[in-house]
Amino acid sequence: LEADLKIHLGERSYRIMVSPDAWDQLPGFLDKENISGKLLVVTDDRVGSLYSSSLAGVLEGTGRRARFHTIPQGEESKSFFEIERLCRSMSENGFDRKSVILAMGGGVVGDLAGLAASVYLRGVTYIQLPTTLLAMVDSSVGGKTGINIPEGKNLVGTFYQPAMVCVNTRTLETLEARDWYSGMAEVVKIALTSDPVLFGYLEGFNEIGPDAGIEPTRIIKAACMKKALVVEEDERESGQRRVLNFGHTLGHALEASAGFGGLRHGEAVALGMKASLELSRRQAGLPEDQFKRAMEVIDRIPTPQFDSLDGLSEFILRDKKSSGGAVTIVLIEGIGIPRLVPLNDPGALLDAFTAVA
Ligand SMILES: NC(=O)c1ccc[n+]([C@@H]2O[C@H](COP(=O)([O-])OP(=O)(O)OC[C@H]3O[C@@H](n4cnc5c(N)ncnc54)[C@H](O)[C@@H]3O)[C@@H](O)[C@H]2O)c1
Secondary structure, X not given: OOOOEEEOOHHHOEEEEEEOOHHHHHHHHHHHOXXXXXXXXXXXXXXXXXXXXXXXXXXXXXXXXXXXXXXXXOHHHOOHHHHHHHHHHHHHOOOOOOOEEEEEEOHHHHHHHHHHHHHHHHOOEEEEEEOOHHHHHHHOOOOEOOEEEOOXXXXXXXXXXXXXEEEEHHHHHHOOHHHHHHHHHHHHHHHHHXXXXXXXXXXXXXXXXXXXXXXXXXXXXXXHHHHHHHHHHOOOXXXXXXXXXXXXXXXXXXXXXXXXXXXXXHHHHHHHHHHHHHHHHHHOOOOHHHHHHHHHHHOOXXXXXXXXXXXXXXXXXXXXXXXXXXXXXXXXEEOOEEEEEEEOOHHHHHHHHHHHO
């Protein structure tokens, strides 16, 4: 069982497998880890209808049976209601501390199932089986779990690492273009903040849509490798891990003001990155030619128009409150060179956004 990548976090270390048939490795992994408890697959209605039978087939082929728990697709499922429903269903069905949760789906399923795994019986094992590009390159790795409350996105959550991340890239074939692009935004984020080689690879394509010929395993491994380094250094996001928030300060505000589900996460991040690039040019000495090249790549991600900035600074300030009084924003001094700076005035970010939106 050769891991493609490994996250080194002492006893919380885990491997990441990336291939078109990665799920075939699951039974071998469960055997190797002596996992004999009950299996619960958490998925959403869409992913479930596409892949439940093939996942059940893989498990049954080696004599294991899983129970399936389905949530409605969409951001609204990241709720206390769904956490409660999931925990109660596990309890009713006799899931004990040896049980394992398999999160088969996008970031919504992963964040919800991860949170449930961290609190059910004070913690059971979980495995990430990401099926969106966004989940494959970002949310399934690193152990951040969470749900939303009306006051804001991801305001309730835990740090809880999975036991393995198993990326079956073949599932990308059924992904909608809009979700592919949403994941690409996170790939571009990683490239701009820490991987000039990956940036060069993306730049080599005239477009970066699902049919552009971009090799999923290539970008997923590159993104996970960079994420691994950052997470290993700063598991609980007190310092360096925050560079992964490039484009997220404004992105979160846009998402919140659009109402959950109105904008894809990656679309919001793409818009946020544009503003951050403009601010980087103004305040962090990002050279003009690199600014242009970075913008060109981000502009290949289709994003909705934003006419009104009403209320955005309020959402940015809310971020400020929850982070203890100071918003740190990520700028880049050059492609692959991030810099964390305090954002004293949300207006400067909104002004930069107006200039590029
Ligand atoms: N934990 C983290 O570190 C982290 C990082 C980034 C984002 N997130 C969270 O991730 C969430 C967004 O994730 P997402 O973009 O994957 O959204 P998602 O889970 O809602 O998936 C998007 C849509 O794609 C469908 N889908 C999933 N896989 C499919 C497939 N293979 N074929 C066809 N359709 C498929 C889903 O049913 C859903 O309708 C947000 O809630 C965000 O906060 C978490």
